[in-house]
Amino acid sequence: MDRIKHWLYDYLIELGTTEAAAKYLNMLLLLVALFILIFIVDFIARKLLIGVFSQFASKSKTNFDDLLVANKAPRNIAHIVPLLIALEFVPIVLADFGYYENIAEKGLKVFGVILMLWIARSLLNTVKDYLKTLKQFKDKPIASYIQVFMIFAWVVGIFSCLAIITETNFIKFITGLGAASAVIILVFKDTILGFVASIQVSINDMVRIGDWITFEKYGADGDVTEITLATVKVQNFDKTITTIPTYALISDSFKNWRGMTTSDGRRIKRALYIKQDGVKYLSEKDVEELKDIQLISSYLESRQSDINAFNTERNINKELLINGRNLTNLGVFRKYIDSYLKQHSAINKDMMIMARQLAPTTQGIPLEIYAFSSDKRWENYEYIMSDIFDHLIAALPYFGLEVFELPSNSVFKANHA
Template identity: 40%
Template sequence: MDWLPESLQPLLDWPYAPTVIQALVLVLVAVLSSWLSHKILRRVVTPLVRASPMKWDDALLVRGVYSRLAHVVPALVLYLGCAAIPGLPQVLVTVVRHVAAAYVVLTVALALGDLLDAGNDLYEGRGPHARERPIKGYLQVAKIVVFVVAFVLIVATLVDESPLLLLSGFGAMSAIMLLVFKDSILSLVASVQLASNDMLRLGDWIEIPTLGADGTVIDIALNTVKVQNWDLTITTVPTYRLVSDSFKNWRGMRESGGRRIKRALYIDQGSVRFMTAAELDALSRTAPIGDYLADMKREMEADGRPARTDLPSDDLREVTNLGTFRHYVEAYLRASTRLRQDMDLMVRHLAPEPTGLPLEIWCFTKTTIMTEYETIQADIFDHLIAILPEFGLRLFQQPGGADFTRAMAEGGKAAAQSPLP
């Protein structure tokens, strides 16, 4: 201790002074080793990793694996150095070595967790196949195993017992472990089923009405699946609920390239009637159904009668305005360039209801983009609603305030014009 200033020489009379000074020097060396390791990491390792053409080392750098391992250096300095300081109480040496060893185990476990995350990043960067078969759930199971083992080793190190002795006590805790990790175990089984049956992928549009989820899958983890709804909110769904409950996946619609339009016009049944010859002649000039009306006219003439002008026949087919409109709608859809003609296309009646006779449109658009799909659907029904009166048909609609006002005005006007008794 001759290098100490003369003002500090009296401290040498304290019997523990050399031990305390050496302990402080050890702490200083540990701090300097931490600073030096991080300095080497930033100045040497990082440039080498950036310059390397390989991708795995970049993933390790981004996830912080190297910086995690750099924290091991000061812990090792304390672990090895405290035993070399004479005069330290054996209890203190044991505590410092155990804490340093536990810290090393914890740091290595965190580095392994970051390593698994880096592996997931590399896997997801491989292309579309990785999005179809995510492995994030399996890696999270591996992280759970790593942290459980690390926890056992840390506890065994701190209490200075064999890890096997602690593991033997886990048998009695199995019921508690099953209760604590119930959701994780169920989700693990569900993740295996989802992956093996290809039930869910990143980017899929799914709909789960019971959980309020309707949007795109943005993350598939061990315990949860995140769905970004169309209003940009995010719904977190437990993974096992996707197996225990039912959900709708719209992936097949997107892969087919066509989205179905299924909507009905509710026809007022009181407006359905037979058409006269004048009405048929007027509609025959309408391009979509000109051929249909010509065929109907030839069929009626082949039966030995002209097109009806007054009352229907008892045994021969007549032309109704609803049937003519139905053929017009089908011809209109067949002529559309925005609909898939290679998929199902039909116009059909459904069972009559108190709100009218449903005339359902069933067809598929050539696009699956929502905005374009809604525009095509709106254009179709705009046209059909506008041309419906040309066939003498009316849509059923619940009467509103304007309807009652108009009816009362007309009733009052009729009462005013009627002669007094």
């Protein structure tokens, strides 16, 4: 080794060069030679390692090794060989320059720590990408756990670098930071909250990637595309992106539509507001006319027979319709809605079907339709619901009913003409 250290130095001294100049020239030439050696070794190591991994990946059935190559894991691992060569030969090259040798060794060790972090990141990103290809992990917040580990690794790495630079034992260095723990907790408050939230979200299965959520506080209404340690990304239906703090998922209220998407139907819950002055009892003539409506003809036959039997048995005076039992146009229309929904091809017959009357309001009597469409896709769901209400609104006049609506300007103008 001594011959390598001073092989040019001795030659320069023989040529009459000063001792100081000989030392510097000897060091510079050895440094250039070391750089060239490191470059060649790094190039060869990268080519060999990447080539081996690529060949293995092409023959392997799993895509894990392909993801290793894509995340540059072989490239980062290949840097270990030139780093070890540098650590071995730097003390030789800088043998006569102790101060610079110390700085160079510290720099190489710091680079070694960073290189280990790069390798760890490549491997963890590979694991994350691979797990996302598996069905059972596709909707899990894997990125959150990867980020937690990488944050921890970077903190340890930074402390290791500082311990190397200050030439302090790592354990003693960490112990000395105890006094600064409060500051560290304050700095990483959001990270800690995000980590806790990620665990709770995952354990309680509150949100998965691909879920449709509505979060009014943050203006989010769309599909979850990414769950990380700090944020949840939601692509809204207008294609904008809303970013929500992960901690907000456990501290605030939001709506997850997964229950609907995994069920057998999507709920239709909408009301028609009927004008109250149109509600009336039905005379015998009215009932006979409504029997022409096929969906309720058998119902009217049966119902009218029962009502007539009841009224006759009790000798009810039917000259006044209010006496005894009667059919109303609103009640018959409600039965018509029920029959119409039960025969509609897009309604799930195994789930609840109901037409109910709600408490009267200043806008009329709400007649609410409560049912479930078999098709849960948004576009088709809206089409089905529109189709149902188009029909019902058009059917109202046949029952002598009207939908309530506020008067328009033309009505006011006509009344004041």
